[in-house]
Amino acid sequence: MSTFVIGLSLAALLFILAAGLVLVFGLLGVINLAHGAFYMLGAYVGYQIAAWTGNFWLALALAPVFVAAVAWIAERLTLSKLYDREHYLQFLLTFGLILVINELVRLVWGVGYLRVDAPVLLQGSVDFGTFQVSVYRLFVAFAGLAAAGGLYLVLEKTLIGTVVRAASANSAMVSCLGVNVRRIRSSVFAIGGGLAGFAGVIAAPMVPLSLDMGLIVIIDCFLVIIIGGMGSIRGAVLGAILIGMTRAYGQNFIPQFIDPLTFGVLVAVLLVRPSGIFGRKERMA
Amino acid sequence: MTNFKSVALAALMGVLSQGAVADEAFHIGAILPFSGPYAFGGEAAKAGMQMAIDERGGKVLGVPIEVSWEDGEANPQVTLKKGTRLIADDVHLLVGEASSPATLALSKLAGRRKVPLLNTISADERITGSEGNRYTFRTSNDFGMETQMTISYYETARPKSVYAVIPDVGAARDLWGKVKDSLPGLGIGVAGEDYPPLGNKDYAVIVNKIANSGADSVLAVLAGGDAVNFIKQAGEVGLTGKVEIFGPTLLEELTAAAVGEASLGVFSGVRYHYSYKNEQNSKFVAAYKEKFGEVPSVFAGEAYDGLSWFLDTVEATGSWDKEAWVDAFSGSTRDSSIEGVKTMRSCNNQAEQIGLMAVVGRGVGDQPELTMQIVEEFPADALFTDCP
Numbered sequence: 001m002s003t004f005v006i007g008l009s010l011a012a013l014l015f016i017l018a019a020g021l022v023l024v025f026g027l028l029g030v031i032n033l034a035h036g037a038f039y040m041l042g043a044y045v046g047y048q049i050a051a052w053t054g055n056f057w058l059a060l061a062l063a064p065v066f067v068a069a070v071a072w073i074a075e076r077l078t079l080s081k082l083y084d085r086e087h088y089l090q091f092l093l094t095f096g097l098i099l100v101i102n103e104l105v106r107l108v109w110g111v112g113y114l115r116v117d118a119p120v121l122l123q124g125s126v127d128f129g130t131f132q133v134s135v136y137r138l139f140v141a142f143a144g145l146a147a148a149g150g151l152y153l154v155l156e157k158t159l160i161g162t163v164v165r166a167a168s169a170n171s172a173m174v175s176c177l178g179v180n181v182r183r184i185r186s187s188v189f190a191i192g193g194g195l196a197g198f199a200g201v202i203a204a205p206m207v208p209l210s211l212d213m214g215l216i217v218i219i220d221c222f223l224v225i226i227i228g229g230m231g232s233i234r235g236a237v238l239g240a241i242l243i244g245m246t247r248a249y250g251q252n253f254i255p256q257f258i259d260p261l262t263f264g265v266l267v268a269v270l271l272v273r274p275s276g277i278f279g280r281k282e283r284m285a
Numbered sequence: 286m287t288n289f290k291s292v293a294l295a296a297l298m299g300v301l302s303q304g305a306v307a308d309e310a311f312h313i314g315a316i317l318p319f320s321g322p323y324a325f326g327g328e329a330a331k332a333g334m335q336m337a338i339d340e341r342g343g344k345v346l347g348v349p350i351e352v353s354w355e356d357g358e359a360n361p362q363v364t365l366k367k368g369t370r371l372i373a374d375d376v377h378l379l380v381g382e383a384s385s386p387a388t389l390a391l392s393k394l395a396g397r398r399k400v401p402l403l404n405t406i407s408a409d410e411r412i413t414g415s416e417g418n419r420y421t422f423r424t425s426n427d428f429g430m431e432t433q434m435t436i437s438y439y440e441t442a443r444p445k446s447v448y449a450v451i452p453d454v455g456a457a458r459d460l461w462g463k464v465k466d467s468l469p470g471l472g473i474g475v476a477g478e479d480y481p482p483l484g485n486k487d488y489a490v491i492v493n494k495i496a497n498s499g500a501d502s503v504l505a506v507l508a509g510g511d512a513v514n515f516i517k518q519a520g521e522v523g524l525t526g527k528v529e530i531f532g533p534t535l536l537e538e539l540t541a542a543a544v545g546e547a548s549l550g551v552f553s554g555v556r557y558h559y560s561y562k563n564e565q566n567s568k569f570v571a572a573y574k575e576k577f578g579e580v581p582s583v584f585a586g587e588a589y590d591g592l593s594w595f596l597d598t599v600e601a602t603g604s605w606d607k608e609a610w611v612d613a614f615s616g617s618t619r620d621s622s623i624e625g626v627k628t629m630r631s632c633n634n635q636a637e638q639i640g641l642m643a644v645v646g647r648g649v650g651d652q653p654e655l656t657m658q659i660v661e662e663f664p665a666d667a668l669f670t671d672c673p
Contacts, residue, residue: 006493111327112325212324
């Protein structure tokens with residue numbers, strides 16, 4: 001049971017991170033390599049706010065906003081010029097963003113490990129009789145569920161969500177209807193960055209903050225969206241659960257094979273569903 | 286006159302053939318991890334090396350010391366590429382890397398190209414063992430001595446049973462294999478063992494297995510981010526207060542700070558420590574604090590000590606012949622090391638030295654908030670066998 005709860009917390013964190021990537025790919029068609037860098041930036045900014053104020057909750061509220069602002073500026077200044085160009089240019093650009101963000105973080109915070117403590121309310125563990133689970137992991141699992149529910153409601157039940165989905169399906173048509181697609185693109189990229197920043201702050205009390213923390217997690221994040229189907233939020237939920245549980249149960253039984261096992265899940269899914277579980281089939285001319 | 290010319294020409298040829306012509310500068314190629322998982326160590330090692338150079342007025346053999354700093358990224362391919370380029374630039378000495386695989390790659394290159402290589406932190410035994418060569422020297426600990434320290438730790442601690450968390454790499458598995466073989470003789474059982482990959486993302490499940498295993502001791506052969514993750518997550522469910530955790534390279538001040546309170550009471554070997562009592566170390570620590578405003582880390586101390594030792598050896602030869610430096614360094618004894626006396630074993634170019642065991646405690650005065658407190662010093666002869 002403890003393994004299941006730990007798997008759920010891993011899945012929750014992966015989902016929050018992957019959701020931003022899915023949104024950006026779904027609407028912009030851009031594979032944002034800098035998503036891991038936004039996650040790292042969120043953790044570092046969260047660290048700074050928590051260090052200044054001593055308040056983790058304030059860090060959790062403000063750091064994602066800061067990262068969203070950075071993402072918005074990056075999109076307006078750079079990515080927005082490349083939507084009509086070849087995909088490899090967008091790819092290179094987001095790779096360049098990683099280098100820029102990494103260097104900025106290195107300049108401001110240095111290369112040493114940093115620490116964020118969980119708030120007092122979430123410290124300690126819950127005893128389930130035969131096993132214990134840390135309160136913070138339960139909180140992470142809850143945050144993931146809340147993020148999934150919130151995204152579903154916004155995308156499926158609100159006018160904004162309808163416009164975003166429509167722009168994702170056919171941005172030219174939406175533009176003809178008088179919607180400012182450019183603004184929607186910028187906003188979605190900013191929200192994607194904000195979600196990455198949110199995941200960074202959530203992860204901060206569980207891991208040491210370091211310059212490569214984004215790189216460590218982003219590979220699993222890409223596995224999640226490929227398994228779930230590029231651009232599908234439902235798929236991201238399922239992909240995150242699959243990867244989270246694989247990592248947790250793999251750790252329990254065969255930790256030395258955890259990485260091959262995780263990639264094995266990807267291969268197995270793609271053999272059965274080449275476009276991912278909820279991926280859309282593209283007609284090739 | 287003809288005879289004089291012939292003699293002069295012969296002398297010149299002889300000198301040139303030995304590569305012993307004085308250069309305008311002593312060129313060091315330092316390949317350290319300035320990015321990647323050991324970036325914090327690379328910056329600290331750079332600071333330690335700079336201290337060693339500044340201390341001697343920036344000169345050796347009467348010429349300025351120039352350093353080309355390169356980022357090895359703790360990556361063997363990158364390190365090899367940069368090493369090749371530095372050798373093409375005629376460096377007199379290579380220093381690096383921090384990651385053992387990268388150091389092994391660099392060592393093979395140094396051996397082939399006959400350029401001295403100084404390693405001050407990687408611990409894989411093969412570097413100065415089965416894959417060592419005449420040109421590669423290590424001035425810090427190797428896993429062999431850390432294996433002995435681990436066995437000595439269990440001889441004293443005598444827990445009922447041990448749970449081992451070993452990264453899935455050869456050197457760590459070798460260490461655990463030797464320790465595991467010694468445990469039955471000490472009446473210590475093995476409650477469990479896990480081999481997570483290096484850079485493992487999450488240890489919560491393993492922590493839970495340890496908690497349910499009945500073990501009263503954990504051997505964690507982890508370092509850097511892996512060690513921080515493991516102890517932090519063990520602390521989340523209170524495991525650190527229930528079992529004794531030890532690892533030969535588990536923590537130092539930088540990583541203990543990243544763990545926080547959960548690191549208190551964790552035992553670890555330390556390769557160098559700022560609190561080690563000797564005159565040279567006190568002088569070095571005071572100068573380092575004045576320059577950088579903090580105490581030197583393991584990476585800084587080891588880099589300072591190793592480079593000072595090598596440059597003093599070069600100076601003593603009075604020669605520009607790399608072969609003379611290598612001959613002089615191998616078998617040399619360093620009485621003024623900041624870790625007591627060190628001897629460069631002539632059989633494998635591994636520095637024979639003391640071993641230090643510490644426990645994380647609260648710092649006092651100007652010490653870091655969480656600091657390693659030395660609890661045991663192992664003499665060199667307890668950790669090394671004589672050269673054959």
